[in-house]
Amino acid sequence: MRISSENIQKVLYELFVKYKFTTEKAQLIANVFTESTLDGVSSHGINRVPLFIEYIEKGVIKIDAEAEKVASFGNIERWDGNLGPGIVNATKCTKRAVELAKQHGMGMVALRNTNHWMRGGTYGKQAANDNCISILFTNTKPNMPPWGGKDSRIGNNPFVVSIPRKKGPIVLDMAISQFAFGKINDYKLRGQKLPYHGGWDDNNELSNDPDKILLKERGLPIGYWKGSALSIVLDMLATILSAGNSTYKIGSKEIETAISQIYICIYPEVFNDKGLQQKLIEEIIDFTHDVEPIIPGDNIYYPGERSSQTRAKNLKEGVLVNENIWEKIMALSKK
Known part of the structure; x- marks a missing residue:
């Protein structure tokens, strides 16, 4: 399901105020969770909200x-x-x-x-x-x-x-x-295998199965x-x-x-050479981009480039949110 970032921000802000955060802290925390989700990092954004609330309730x-x-x-x-x-x-x-x-x-x-x-x-x-x-x-x-x-x-x-x-x-x-555990759990929620090995299973074999890796949390x-x-x-x-x-x-x-x-x-x-610094950064990026991809049509990215593209898409189309996660958040809001 897709939800606007404004709606995510609003729901999370109201949730954190309900859990007795000051309005300033509720705004900050809601913003960080929303921004991460907007950038396509739901594993460390909205997917973490239920666990965050659980840790608050436990006094952690x-x-x-x-x-x-x-x-x-x-x-x-x-x-x-x-x-x-x-x-x-x-x-x-x-x-x-x-x-x-x-x-x-x-x-x-x-x-x-x-x-x-x-x-x-x-x-x-x-x-x-x-x-x-x-x-x-x-x-x-x-x-x-x-x-x-x-x-x-x-x-x-x-x-x-x-x-x-x-x-x-x-x-x-x-x-x-190789994969953050939040990302491994994200693949699990989507019912998908990891694209590469991400950890070991019970037989001490490398695996791309999220369930097998998460069982004992033995990452690669x-x-x-x-x-x-x-x-x-x-x-x-x-x-x-x-x-x-x-x-x-x-x-x-x-x-x-x-x-x-x-x-x-x-x-x-x-x-005092900011202009030179920026020129050198662009030189490195241009040289990195200017390479023939192994798979025709693929793009080469610098760190953070894909997140900015995902953000632009999500601002236009709405943020893709796991339905079960959103239901848990809404249930916490009504609790």
Whole structure:
């Protein structure tokens, strides 16, 4: 079913107000969920709303709590999320990292004890719209085996890089697993197989069946052993810089919460050559686009390009929403 983004925004805003968020926070959270869905990332947008509400009802997400600074070292700060909503905390910490970058050229906020930020690219785009480059990442519960292992010990630790651009920002937003688990669940909801192997089944065989992968959450690292190693070092960095929980500690909890995140922003305008920077970005994009595709008629994209095209289509035609998910949201609104 297709629904206008305005309707999604309105329904979600009213839902979050009903759950006692302030009007300002309800507007922010509804906007982030809607924008992600509008960009075609329902797996980290509207599909997550029922689980978000469930975590509020269980007291995992503290509605009135938000991140606060606990230590400062020049352009580097530590913050504690106090188990507040991940979207609110991530927005606040990205804003602070941008402020530090514009003051010092580069800024970093290390955040502990926060909740899922939903779509990490949201904050990369936020930084890029404030004319900053960003490097952002988070750890998660264990949902991938370290390379060669049977059981999950490492997280798919989403990683984001964004670059401001006059024609629209470059935003790389990826999990360190071949498919984010929200995306795997999205395929499950649609009754489809993954286009490539995404994890292991009960027989320790690689599979593209969402049900088999989700059974024990054993995702496949990108680049096999290389992705496994990258996951480990991202977890180490997020944990030691924030003095927060590692994937090991997060995995000891019944529900994924109190995770650790890093927000690094760079202000490229300190070099006073913005025109040259934009020219170099377009040079790279043009060179990348100008390649013969393996499959005739296919297009080659830079990070974030397809999302902007999906967004334009959804604004015109309405957003494609899973009917079962929408029914759950409407039921929560009437609860």
